[in-house]
Amino acid sequence: xxxxxGKVQHADTAFRWIALAAAATVLVVLGLIAFTMTxxxxxxxxxxxxxxxxxxxxxxxxxxxGAAAFIFGTLYTATIAVVIAVPVSLGxxxxxxxxxxxxxKKPMVYMIDLLAxxxxxxxxxWGAFVLSQHFGLGRSFLTAGIxxxxxxxxxxxxxxxxxxxxxxxxxxxxxxxxGATRWEMIRAAVLPHSKGGIVGAVMLGLGRAxxxxxAAALVIGSALGQISANPFKPGxxxxxxxxxxxxxxxxxxxxxLIALAVTLFVITIVVNLAATAIxxxxxxxxxxx
Amino acid sequence: MIATLPPGVPDLRARPSWRSKKSRLMTLLMAAAxxxxxxxxxxxxxxxxxxxxxxxxRAFPDFFTKEIPVVSRRAGPGMGxxxxxxxxxxxxxxxxxxxxxxLGAVFLHEYGGHGAFARVVRFMATVMTxxxxxxxxLFVYLTWTLHxxxxxxxxxxxxxxxxxxxxxxxxxxxxxxxxxxMREAAYALGATKSRTILTVVLPAALPGIVSxxxxxxxxxxxxxxxxxFAVGAATAYNPHLFTxxxxxxxxxxxxxxxxxxxxxxxxxxxxxxxxxxxxTFLLTLTARVFTARFALKK
Amino acid sequence: MxxxxxxxxxxxxxxxxxxxxEAGGAAAEDPEAKSSVHRRHGPTLADTPVVFDLEQxxxxxxxxxxxxxxxxxxxxxxITAFIGPSGxxxxxxxxxxxxxxxxxxxxxxxxxxxxxxxxxxGPDVAPTxxxxxxxxxFQKPNPFPKSIYDNIAFxxxxxxxxxxxxxxxxxxxxLRAAALWDEVKDRLRLSALGLSGGQxxxxxxxxxxxxEPDVVLMDEPCSALDPIATARIEELMRELKSRFTIVIVTxxxxxxxxxxxxxxxxxxxxDSKTDQRTGTLVEYDTTAKIFSNPADERTENYITGRFG
Numbered sequence: 001x002x003x004x005x006g007k008v009q010h011a012d013t014a015f016r017w018i019a020l021a022a023a024a025t026v027l028v029v030l031g032l033i034a035f036t037m038t039x040x041x042x043x044x045x046x047x048x049x050x051x052x053x054x055x056x057x058x059x060x061x062x063x064x065x066g067a068a069a070f071i072f073g074t075l076y077t078a079t080i081a082v083v084i085a086v087p088v089s090l091g092x093x094x095x096x097x098x099x100x101x102x103x104x105k106k107p108m109v110y111m112i113d114l115l116a117x118x119x120x121x122x123x124x125x126w127g128a129f130v131l132s133q134h135f136g137l138g139r140s141f142l143t144a145g146i147x148x149x150x151x152x153x154x155x156x157x158x159x160x161x162x163x164x165x166x167x168x169x170x171x172x173x174x175x176x177x178x179g180a181t182r183w184e185m186i187r188a189a190v191l192p193h194s195k196g197g198i199v200g201a202v203m204l205g206l207g208r209a210x211x212x213x214x215a216a217a218l219v220i221g222s223a224l225g226q227i228s229a230n231p232f233k234p235g236x237x238x239x240x241x242x243x244x245x246x247x248x249x250x251x252x253x254x255x256x257l258i259a260l261a262v263t264l265f266v267i268t269i270v271v272n273l274a275a276t277a278i279x280x281x282x283x284x285x286x287x288x289x
Numbered sequence: 290m291i292a293t294l295p296p297g298v299p300d301l302r303a304r305p306s307w308r309s310k311k312s313r314l315m316t317l318l319m320a321a322a323x324x325x326x327x328x329x330x331x332x333x334x335x336x337x338x339x340x341x342x343x344x345x346x347r348a349f350p351d352f353f354t355k356e357i358p359v360v361s362r363r364a365g366p367g368m369g370x371x372x373x374x375x376x377x378x379x380x381x382x383x384x385x386x387x388x389x390x391x392l393g394a395v396f397l398h399e400y401g402g403h404g405a406f407a408r409v410v411r412f413m414a415t416v417m418t419x420x421x422x423x424x425x426x427l428f429v430y431l432t433w434t435l436h437x438x439x440x441x442x443x444x445x446x447x448x449x450x451x452x453x454x455x456x457x458x459x460x461x462x463x464x465x466x467x468x469x470x471m472r473e474a475a476y477a478l479g480a481t482k483s484r485t486i487l488t489v490v491l492p493a494a495l496p497g498i499v500s501x502x503x504x505x506x507x508x509x510x511x512x513x514x515x516x517x518f519a520v521g522a523a524t525a526y527n528p529h530l531f532t533x534x535x536x537x538x539x540x541x542x543x544x545x546x547x548x549x550x551x552x553x554x555x556x557x558x559x560x561x562x563x564x565x566x567x568x569t570f571l572l573t574l575t576a577r578v579f580t581a582r583f584a585l586k587k
Numbered sequence: 588m589x590x591x592x593x594x595x596x597x598x599x600x601x602x603x604x605x606x607x608x609e610a611g612g613a614a615a616e617d618p619e620a621k622s623s624v625h626r627r628h629g630p631t632l633a634d635t636p637v638v639f640d641l642e643q644x645x646x647x648x649x650x651x652x653x654x655x656x657x658x659x660x661x662x663x664x665x666i667t668a669f670i671g672p673s674g675x676x677x678x679x680x681x682x683x684x685x686x687x688x689x690x691x692x693x694x695x696x697x698x699x700x701x702x703x704x705x706x707x708x709g710p711d712v713a714p715t716x717x718x719x720x721x722x723x724x725f726q727k728p729n730p731f732p733k734s735i736y737d738n739i740a741f742x743x744x745x746x747x748x749x750x751x752x753x754x755x756x757x758x759x760x761x762l763r764a765a766a767l768w769d770e771v772k773d774r775l776r777l778s779a780l781g782l783s784g785g786q787x788x789x790x791x792x793x794x795x796x797x798x799e800p801d802v803v804l805m806d807e808p809c810s811a812l813d814p815i816a817t818a819r820i821e822e823l824m825r826e827l828k829s830r831f832t833i834v835i836v837t838x839x840x841x842x843x844x845x846x847x848x849x850x851x852x853x854x855x856x857x858d859s860k861t862d863q864r865t866g867t868l869v870e871y872d873t874t875a876k877i878f879s880n881p882a883d884e885r886t887e888n889y890i891t892g893r894f895g
Contacts, residue, residue, distance in 0.1 A: 090322075
């Protein structure tokens, strides 16, 4: 009689469990992050309550920790960065996909990739010594915004490129067949189709700009308590504060900095998730036709 | 002057109009954007080379081998300990993150499919890619440094946490490119699922996995914030993974740029920047070459 | 009489060659025209032992019923062909034989499917064991991105064969049996992807027989190949018949007529209520009979090209 039972495959089952454990590491790490960081923020939150988010008075010796100025600084510099980066990124993405001669495409993509590879600390160094000293821009919201813009341009550009390239050729050809110029074709076919994805790409860039620590820390100026709309003033942002003040902080101060980190975490996560959802929805819609 | 055509022949010559002028203007603006991107790239690279080359190459290979002067006012090389530190920390992080990430991606794609657990893990991995690096640094500080002190391993843990979701994402992408009929051929010959994954699927996806991992490594090598909280700021060589503070190129750049006003320290910062840039470029280039020559075509 | 024949088949004895004339006139096993029936009309095939015994086999993908009511027997060392228009369940039934549906989420197989008397979908049965005995060649050649040698050696290695000399021998024998040895013997270490389509398919056949299976399933093996490559593979099938039992799904009626001993004709029925197309077996008999004097009108329509 034929025996089809076979040997018990221990190795096969074991492999599955190992792979499962590896995948579960993600959950474990994220859970630990959430737990330990929130736990350590409690002291300062107990002391300050909601004032932590609303007051802009930050004075370690007095135990006063109001983070409003830093939250503002983060959002403000990120906004400046996005305002600068979006037109440039869009322009580059459109140029690469619609206007560039084929031999120029690859080198330009490489150039964007190179920009993405340069470590942020090197950008910070350049910003601190060249931009602010040499060009006299000083340390300010604006300088930080410019540096951040340079750093997020590659992200926005490559994502925008991907979305733009899903524009169906038939749409583009329809516009051209009616006698449209290249720019008119872009306005008629490419931009409406890619709108959603581009918005998502911009938001992802925004998320990255908010979380970027080092480059900002080096050039933002580390001023305290400044909520001002003047971009030329020195300011501060959440990651910069954390990086600059950690070294000499006492327990309560450290708790405050950690609370700051949690706030930053939550804001960036929300922005990133919204951005991913928007990009995925627009890609799905375009692929489905 | 416009020549007259014989009657009946359509005039198809280009006509100057504000519409075509506008289109050309927009194209010009787009090209200007490209230039706007090229300028900072060139400027940064130029500064790095200009300021760093002198100190890095003058007394070769001193910069790579000599220790960091404890008194930052003192001029001269080197960054040896920082280079070792970067290699040590990044290397260990890679050894942790890549196997974990590849195995995790294998689970998600080959076993998890659309199940609830897999979807949650994928979602959380996306969330994890957005964690600001400073948050990771603080996390490692709270869980490792507080208990075990500054060490290269702590830094490696922080970087591994940053790399993990990236490796998972890019590996899963590569696994998706392996055609289903290749797996079926292996099953049809009586191979078990784990056997098929290890001997057919992973080898087929390997070039893509390698290049994706190299890109993650390049990013990790340039990270500063997590290391500030985990590695410390040593100036002497420390080849030990688990004991005592260490240092890294990125940390040195940051420290030398912020804390001191001494030209000598700044010089070393530029030198470290040049070294770091060369390292990350090398990694990225290798990754691109790999993809171009070996990877599965879509 | 019929019961005696089935019992004889079931115990796997060298079956008594059934003289169709002897049994002629007896009622069909199953009076319904839809079921598989051995019509007794003159001496045709000596019946070898039964390898696969199907009764009321059906397959669901989730809520969708892909095929149902399949009852037939596949005999040893014969080539059995499944023909019929697209989407009528031929490949679905074929993939039941080597438990390939296990890798499709949501697929459910019901009914009886016996392999040498053992229920293939029984609780104790390991799919890997099944697949070591029942091999499959796919529609599009799918060699691994490895060397020719490693492709053929994959199966034996999976089965635990480590000895290099043995592997060398297996590789050579399989390639010879697949009529590929002379063309590749000097480049065994080169990538299999460098071969032509027809060569790749013969490689896949060699890879399948390297593990010395009992049965070789072929799912439209020639549909991606040119006529010359197709002819070579058909010739190969005739040679391999003496060593293996072959079941082939084919779109090409002429191919079935050329190579197979028995042919099963499938078609799709549309459920008027749900608009679902479910495949079913219409007629199963010796090839000669199916193509010269089919019993069912639908078979005749298909053969003569009136549809499909």
